[in-house]
Amino acid sequence: MAEQLVELNVTGMHCNNCAMSIHKLLEKKGLKDIMVDFAGEEVKFSGGSPDDLPVIIKDIEGLGFKVVDDPALQITPFYDKIENKFLFSAILTAPLLLHMVLPWHFLHNPVVQLIICLPVFILGCLHFGKSAFNSVKGGVPNMDVLIFVGSSAAFIYSLVGTIENLGERYQFYETCATIITLVLLGNVFEKRSVSQTTSAVKDLVKIQQVNANLVVNGGIEVISARDVRPGDTLLVNEGDKVPVDGEVLSGNASINESMLTGESIPVEKEKYDKVIGGTIVEHGNIRMIATKVGSNTVLAQIIELMKKAQAAKPPVQKLGDKVAAIFVPAVILIAIITFILTFYAGHEGMRISLMNAIAVLVISCPCAMGLATPTAVMVGLGRAAKNGILIKGGDTIEAVSHAKYVVFDKTGTLTTGKFSINNIKAEGGADIEQIRGIITAIEERSNHPIAKSLVKGLETLPKTKLILKSVKEEKGLGMRAEDIEGNHYFLGTGKSSVEGEFNLTLYKNQKQLALIAVDDEIKPEAANLIAQLKKMNIIPVLLSGDKHSRCLKVAQQIGIDEVHSEKLPDEKLVVIEIYRQKGKTIMIGDGINDAPALTKADVGVSMNDSSQVAIQSARVVLLNTDLNSVVKFLQISRHTLLTIKQNLFWAFAYNIVAIPIAALGFLNPMVGAFAMAFSDVVVIGNSLRLKKKKLS
Template sequence: MQGENQLVELHVTGMHCNNCALSVHKMLEKKGYQNVFVSFANEEVKFTADKGLNVNNVIQDIEGLGFKVQQEEQGFVKEGFLGKIEHKFIFSLLFTLPLFLHMFLPFHWLHNPYVQLSLCLPVFVLGCAYFGKSAINSIKAGVPNMDVLIFVGSTSAFIYSIIGTLLGLGPNYMFYETTATIITLVLLGNVFEKRSVTQTTSAVKDLMKIQVDSAVRIVNGQAERVDINQLKIGDTLLVNEGDKIPTDGDIVWGDASVNESMLTGESIPVEKGKYDAVIGGTILERGSIRMLVTKVGNKTVLAQIIDLMKRAQAAKPPIQRLGDKVAAIFVPVVIGIALLTFVLAYFAFDIGFRQALLNAIAVMVISCPCAMGLATPTAVMVGLGRSAKQGVLIKGGDTVEEMTNLKYMVFDKTGTLSTGKFKIRDIKSELSDIETATLIHGLESYSNHPIAKSLVNAFANREKRKIVFTQVKEEKGLGIKAMDSEGHRYQIGSKQLVEDSKELGNYDVFLLRDDELVVRIAIDDEIKAGAKELVQTLKGQQIIPVILSGDRKEKCDALAASIGITEVYAEKLPHEKLELIESLKQGGKVAMVGDGINDGPALTTADVGVSLGDASQVAIQSAKVVLLNNDLQSITTLLKIGKHTLLTIKQNLFWAFFYNIFAIPLAAFGFLSPMLAALAMACSDVVVIGNSIRLKFKKL
């Protein structure tokens, strides 16, 4: 019998590219762990394993690959001076500068081979510790990384120089400045890379800054400030004007204006009153409230958004598979090319051992699988971060690519293309006003459907009597079935409840008591702002808009005609919606846009499910995209960001491939020295990451 699984989360430092993350990922999968998630940018490793796993063994395996695991309980671990990549670069630079400048400075002692050896040795030892350990362990893991090329190249130059020094072969055998310069320039590239990647992950860091570390809790009428981790569900908190709301909860006293821009991108404050839900991290701009805690820790909306963002940034779009395949075989191929370069140069073209070796070293140093590994994740991070700041949560890099290849965009009607706020146009009842209000308000309060919510609000202030329902059941697409304490059976919902079509008239909601129709309600719904403009945008991008709704055909046709949609499927039950989505998928990629309440199965079945809903639903949405501000304009934003993110990925991959295709032959034919090759290699990463960062500010 398989044991219960546990989630293991580790903070791993030292991963500076996708190849590093890939080596950790493959090692963990070989060990048999499930749901492996590795993000080099966020320095996170997560996986599930059987209960009773010795985490220390896993830590040893990861550190055996050349990375460092920092456990939570260790707290802040003070690094030595050489613990940071910036300090490694400064240390190397101090020894490399005199070595490099000996060609230009009139100091004869700098030409002494033993002086050069003493200057080069500290840099070489540092390079072996940093690149060598990573290189050897990546080979053991079966995923050779860029460090193999750097280590082999710098070591070849160093060993050749040592032999020349010991045998007294003269200055033509001195490559100490080449060794030190290669290591120093690659470290410089890593510094640029680290700082650039930090910028690409700023969206997640910005969200994490929103989190509150303390709260004011009311205990026996007294206020006390406590750590956020001490809060429990059911605690009462005091939040005053200007404070951040500490966690998710419901207002039990007071009124306030709450700025929810960190979730929705909408800067206009939202008015909140008693029983309204509030989200942790939002700002109370006016008023003072007491709130009841409903969610804590990683169950809060903000915590789930942060986790969602981290996972989304690590999800690979299909276009990355090409880069991954090339990067996986790249290092062995480059070493093969370097050996071939040396053999041909020395034996076939007879250009001398020294120059042949320099050409081979230049080939290894110029090659940069890191640029290919960084091309996709950095663009995805920036694209997803930019969309999140505008209230659009995309749950994976693969979704970005799917959004750019859509053939159909299917819309639910109620709450999606329409506002979901209904007005009663007409009501015909066989019951008294009090009984009508009592039954409709009581029954519809059990549903979250927009029509139900509107009816509850409409009858909230009318006179009612008390009624007790002993059984209540909601059937998606039909309505509510219930029984009261006196044994009466009730059904309220759509026209599917009424067998005789003559009794429908121009009504939308029907109430039956003991199978007898007693109330008919006609309702009106408003078209949501921006619906017509969105349809025109979709048509301009050759995406076919479709209405798929359970509402009456006359209403769906009227709305479709007013906003320019010609393909309409009305009066569909949830299982019929699924069948239609499956049918449309035969003709191309399908996005389904719904309110996230009734449309869960259809959202999941579509290639891309897009949910318009309030922030409190984020954790339970089955969609791949969540529009936090409930605005159709966000779909246009989604399409634009998806298009430009994919374009950025393609540009990055082009430059990464083009760079290697162009640079390797130059190095092989001796047009690039190893030092110039190291500088060019460092620049290639910066170009790719810089292009990704450009997406953050680019006008869409």
């Protein structure tokens, strides 16, 4: 039995280092499938018994975070809001800085400076000190350790100077207060930017929060969509959002499904049609029965995918994480060495030695490294989602960016999946109406595009009705059936020697009954997509279970040179593995028979109208069946990876340049604190640029 996944809402995480503290704590407890998303304020894990949960929550809170029921309902006290802490610090820091330029002599008095600085220092100790202490206790020292040590050193040094009346050269109260104020300013920017990067998920969550009109004993009761149960009858009027997934019982409506498909043209719905929660009724009204509610709805699953994707780390981040983890102890060591060398070897005074050491501490911000990847991934995923592309993992982005091959299934992927019967050839004097009846009875039980088209194509033609006892679909082969009289039927391709235009065979009791010729249309945008892929130096490949002559015909029409036809699901796996050995491989497919290949490929991509199995097997779902979204997906992935690399370069380069400058004494601690906050803003700003950036 699978272990239960525990989900906790944790507030108080403000950077990747916070997330790593919790991750390390949970790892030490032997928990599995750990996922900590600092931006989404979520922690998930499995393993451990239910009795352990109170202890785990207590230990997470022991690190300085808070476990809450619902972050949206959590009211942050006035004094705990980061914006208010910053304003309080800024008001008191201003006179400490102004004493350098204003002729007010009382501001030069060390006791006055101490009185003004003390509240800021206490605030800094409570805000950064608690987090610093808990992070050291948890074995993952975070950036707050540097801020706390730096500001405390400046304050204590100044306090000793004031008590012993050592004069102005020992007054650094403004340094202590400014460090705290500027870092709080950086935290304010960070909080706002992170909330912008997570806006895609928040927008989707808002869509879920609607009311539903429940039909009870002929009357209407308004309830929250959360309280709807499967089997409930709901009334949805013009202008309303469909509250949950379900089926239409009565009425007609035009429903805008653009939030799922990106397609703005409304879809007409009538009795028995499926409707999806969160879509909008633009015209008409319907009564529906709820089939999927809560976490089972399409929208809830999309939100879950987005959250998982935001938390999944690309390999490129692992380097950043490793550096961030050893960074804080390394910086403290560099600061100590700087102090010793400046004081003893450089024969500088205590004042200069201490200032240089403090400058090293406050300039070294691993936060920029921690933010480099998650912010870019969040914005990239959000932009993809707005274009109807659901990516199931941040690590997917990196695999896609290096793709060398894109392998396409043919039916329903490169072709429309709308088939027409060109010809039915009856064998051995069989009755054509009886053949049509057998085909309809069997294919009614399948979701395959060919099956649906056959049923639709035959619905107006005369046929003999057949009652079936059982029908079974065989992956990549066709359908087996048995009627109430015990006759056995097979309809499909299999490995049959179907010749010429005919591509399906119907057997009755292992005797050939008919040959059927079926054709489908190529999607109008397919040729353009193949041309675009070739421009991007990606090799397109066709991999299908269909006959070689048909696959070749489609490949020639749209410009694909590499063709693998007549492949069963297990044979498709072998082909995918061969391509994977040569380079990163993306597989795009839509049917149950593609599911193993989608899982095997470096990245599996499925269409929204695919079978549920294909959607679950793929790491990317294209909600818009237009193939142009494949190019958009590749472009977004490439630009997201480029943004991550730019962010990491900036974060590394900044620290490599800034630390030696600070150690050599060319950087005032206040300038260092400002530069540190600025580095976070640059990284986040570069990530946000991805929202509007022109993709090429």
